[in-house]
Amino acid sequence: MPGPAVTPTCYRHPDRVTYVRCSRCNRYICPECMRDAAVGHQCVECVNEGARTVRQPRTQFGGVPSAKPTVTYALIAVNVVMFVLQMAVPGLQSELVLRPYAVADGEWYRLLTSAFLHYGVPHLLFNMWALYVVGPPLEMALGRLRFFGLYALSALGGSVLVYLLSSPMAATAGASGAVFGLFGATFVVGKRLNMDVRWVVAIIALNLAFTFVIPLISSQNISWQGHIGGLVTGAVVAAAYTHAPRTSRTAVQLGATVAVVVLCAALIWWRTAALWAAVGLA
Numbered sequence: 001m002p003g004p005a006v007t008p009t010c011y012r013h014p015d016r017v018t019y020v021r022c023s024r025c026n027r028y029i030c031p032e033c034m035r036d037a038a039v040g041h042q043c044v045e046c047v048n049e050g051a052r053t054v055r056q057p058r059t060q061f062g063g064v065p066s067a068k069p070t071v072t073y074a075l076i077a078v079n080v081v082m083f084v085l086q087m088a089v090p091g092l093q094s095e096l097v098l099r100p101y102a103v104a105d106g107e108w109y110r111l112l113t114s115a116f117l118h119y120g121v122p123h124l125l126f127n128m129w130a131l132y133v134v135g136p137p138l139e140m141a142l143g144r145l146r147f148f149g150l151y152a153l154s155a156l157g158g159s160v161l162v163y164l165l166s167s168p169m170a171a172t173a174g175a176s177g178a179v180f181g182l183f184g185a186t187f188v189v190g191k192r193l194n195m196d197v198r199w200v201v202a203i204i205a206l207n208l209a210f211t212f213v214i215p216l217i218s219s220q221n222i223s224w225q226g227h228i229g230g231l232v233t234g235a236v237v238a239a240a241y242t243h244a245p246r247t248s249r250t251a252v253q254l255g256a257t258v259a260v261v262v263l264c265a266a267l268i269w270w271r272t273a274a275l276w277a278a279v280g281l282a
Contacts, residue, residue: 064144071151112152112159157181
C-alpha cells in the first residue's frame, strides 16, 4: 500500500508548506523565496545564477552605459565647491593655481588642481555651462569611466602645454583645457558615428577666436596654451577610445590612456629640467 502523502515544504524553510515550484530548478519555494520571472517564479539561487550569466550592456565604445550623466554633474559640483572655497579660504587660490616655477619646484599637483579653480563668476559660469552642454552626450557615448578619463587627461594636457610655453611666473587656472578637450572629443565621436559635426566645428572656431582676439582688445588674459593643449589631447584620447578594435578594445584604450600620461610626464620632466638649467641649478 502507498505510504502517506508528504506535504511539500520550501527547500530553504522546511517549516513552511508550499505548492509552488521554481520554474528553473523545480524546487518548492515559499513566498519569501519567490522571485518573479518571465514565466512563473524562480528561487533566489536561480535568479542569482541567471544574473551572473547575463552579459552586461555596453556602449558602442565599450563603456558601461548610465541612465544619468552623474560624472558630468559631479564634476560641475566639484568645480562649484572649489570656487566657493577659493572665495572663502585666504591663500587657497595662490596655493593651487598653476605656477610653472612652483611646479618645477616639486608642486606637480598644481597641474590638476588648477583645472578646478576659476578667476571670477563669469569664468566659472561659462566653463560649467559648456560642460553641462557637451558633457552628458559624451558620457552617454563613452561610459562613465572613459568619460572621466577623457576629462582628466584633457585637463592634464592643457596644463602641460601651459607649463611648457607660458611664463614661469604666470598664474593659470580654469577648467577651459578640459572643456576644450570635450569639444575636440565631441568632434571625433560625432565623426565616428557619422553625425553632423558642423556645429562642433563652429563652436571650436568661435572659442579659439575668442581665445586669441580678446587679449588683443582688452586687458584680460586668456591661456591659449591651455585651450590648445586640452583640445588636442581630448581629440587624440577620443580617437583612441572610439577607434579601438572591438576584439582588443579595453587593452587599446587603457594603453592609449597610459601613453598619454607617460608623454605628459616626459614633457613635464623636460620642462622642469629646462627651467632649472635657466637659473643655473640643473
